[in-house]
Amino acid sequence: MKTRLEQAGISPTLSVGEVARRAGVSVSALHFYETKGLISSDRTQGNQRRYARDVLRRVAFIRVAQRVGIALTDIAAALATLPATAAPTRADWARLSAAWRADLDERMAQLKKLRDTLDDCIGCGCLSIDRCRLRNPYDKLAGQGAGPQRLWVGRRSLN
Amino acid sequence: MKTRLEQAGISPTLSVGEVARRAGVSVSALHFYETKGLISSDRTQGNQRRYARDVLRRVAFIRVAQRVGIALTDIAAALATLPATAAPTRADWARLSAAWRADLDERMAQLKKLRDTLDDCIGCGCLSIDRCRLRNPYDKLAGQGAGPQRLWVGRRSLN
DNA sequence: TCTTGACCTCAACTTTACATGAGGTTTTAC
DNA sequence: GTAAAACCTCATGTAAAGTTGAGGTCAAGA
Numbered sequence: 413m414k415t416r417l418e419q420a421g422i423s424p425t426l427s428v429g430e431v432a433r434r435a436g437v438s439v440s441a442l443h444f445y446e447t448k449g450l451i452s453s454d455r456t457q458g459n460q461r462r463y464a465r466d467v468l469r470r471v472a473f474i475r476v477a478q479r480v481g482i483a484l485t486d487i488a489a490a491l492a493t494l495p496a497t498a499a500p501t502r503a504d505w506a507r508l509s510a511a512w513r514a515d516l517d518e519r520m521a522q523l524k525k526l527r528d529t530l531d532d533c534i535g536c537g538c539l540s541i542d543r544c545r546l547r548n549p550y551d552k553l554a555g556q557g558a559g560p561q562r563l564w565v566g567r568r569s570l571n
Numbered sequence: 572m573k574t575r576l577e578q579a580g581i582s583p584t585l586s587v588g589e590v591a592r593r594a595g596v597s598v599s600a601l602h603f604y605e606t607k608g609l610i611s612s613d614r615t616q617g618n619q620r621r622y623a624r625d626v627l628r629r630v631a632f633i634r635v636a637q638r639v640g641i642a643l644t645d646i647a648a649a650l651a652t653l654p655a656t657a658a659p660t661r662a663d664w665a666r667l668s669a670a671w672r673a674d675l676d677e678r679m680a681q682l683k684k685l686r687d688t689l690d691d692c693i694g695c696g697c698l699s700i701d702r703c704r705l706r707n708p709y710d711k712l713a714g715q716g717a718g719p720q721r722l723w724v725g726r727r728s729l730n
Numbered sequence: 731t732c733t734t735g736a737c738c739t740c741a742a743c744t745t746t747a748c749a750t751g752a753g754g755t756t757t758t759a760c
Numbered sequence: 761g762t763a764a765a766a767c768c769t770c771a772t773g774t775a776a777a778g779t780t781g782a783g784g785t786c787a788a789g790a
Contacts, residue, residue, distance in 0.1 A: 519682055
C-alpha cells in the first residue's frame with residue numbers, strides 16, 4: 413500500500429539513481445561523497461542506499477560551495493556541523509551559512525577587485541609587485557572552530 | 572660592465588630563482604608553466620633560463636586567474652593572445668582583460684547571490700530544486716573566439 | 731517466475747597542477 | 761681557481777575529485 417506521497421510520485425526515501433538525476437550529479441560522485449562523509453544513507457535489506465530527502469539540499473550545498481572554489485574537505489567539515497541524525501533545520505543551515513559569510517565576502521571582494529582593476533592594475537604593472545592586494549595569496553578566514561586559520565584562496569585547503 | 576639598472580640591483584633579465592622569489596611561486600611551478608606554454612624564456616650559453624621582466628606580470632596574472640577558479644589551460648589560451656615576441660603593451664592586457672570581463676562578472680554575480688541568499692535559499696529549500704539559479708551549473712561565456720561556448724563554473728574547462 | 735534495469739563493492743585509471751629527487755652542469759663569489 | 765649555490769633534464773610521486781569496469785546482487789513489471 414502506497415502513501416499519498418508515493419502516489420504523488422514522491423517517495424519518502426530516494427535511491428542513488430533518483431538523487432543523481434534530481435541533484436544533477438553522477439552516481440559515482442554520490443558514492444564518493446559518501447566515502448568522504450559528506451552525505452550518508454540508510455540501506456535496504458538488499459544493501460541498496462536509501463537517502464532522506466534532505467540529501468538533495470546537502471548535495472546542492474556541496475556543488476554550490478565547490479563552485480566558489482571551496483575544497484571538499486572543507487565542505488565536509490562544514491557539513492559535519494549539521495545534525496547527522498535528522499534533517500537539519502533552517503537554523504542549522506543558517507548557522508553554517510553565517511560561518512562562511514566572511515570567507516564568501518572575502519572571495520567576493522577579491523573577485524570584484526580583480527574585475528574592477530584588471531585593466532589598470534595589470535596595465536600599470538601593479539600586479540607585478542608584491543604589495544598589490546590582488547597578489548596577496550593569504551587572508552583571514554572567519555573563525556571556523558577555534559583560533560585563526562589561514563586561507564589559501566587558490567585550490568588549497570582552508571586549514 | 573654593468574648597466575645602470577644592474578648597478579641599481581635591477582638586471583634586465585631574471586633567472587628562475589629570481590622570478591620564483593619575486594612572483595611568489597616555486598621554481599618547479601615556473602618550469603611547469605613553461606612546459607604548458609604559459610610563459611617562455613631565453614637561455615644563456617649554459618642553458619639556464621633568463622626571463623624578460625614581463626614574466627612577472629604574466630605569472631601574477633596566472634595566479635590571480637587561478638584564484639578565481641580558472642583552469643591553466645584556459646589561462647594559457649588567454650595568454651596565447653598576447654604577443655609572444657615582445658613585452659605586451661597595456662592595450663594587449665586590456666584586451667585580454669575585456670575578454671574575461673563577462674566571465675568575471677558572472678562569477679561575481681554567482682558568488683554574490685550565494686552570499687546574499689545562502690540563508691534563505693538553503694533554509695527554504697530552493698537550493699534543492701532545479702530552477703534555483705544557484706544550482707544551474709551552466710552559463711554563457713563571453714565570446715572568446717567564435718560562437719557561444721559553455722562554462723562549467725565548477726572546476727572544468729571554459730571550452 | 732523471470733528478466734531487465736538499477737545497485738552493490740572494489741580496484742584501477744584519469745586529469746590537473748604541481749613537488750621531489752637523482753644525476754649532472756653553470757654561475758658566482760671569494 | 762675552486763667551492764658552494766643555483767640551475768638543468770627527466771622520471772616518478774602526490775592530492776583532489778572523481779570515472780570506469782569487472783563481477784555479482786536486487787527489485788519491479790509482464
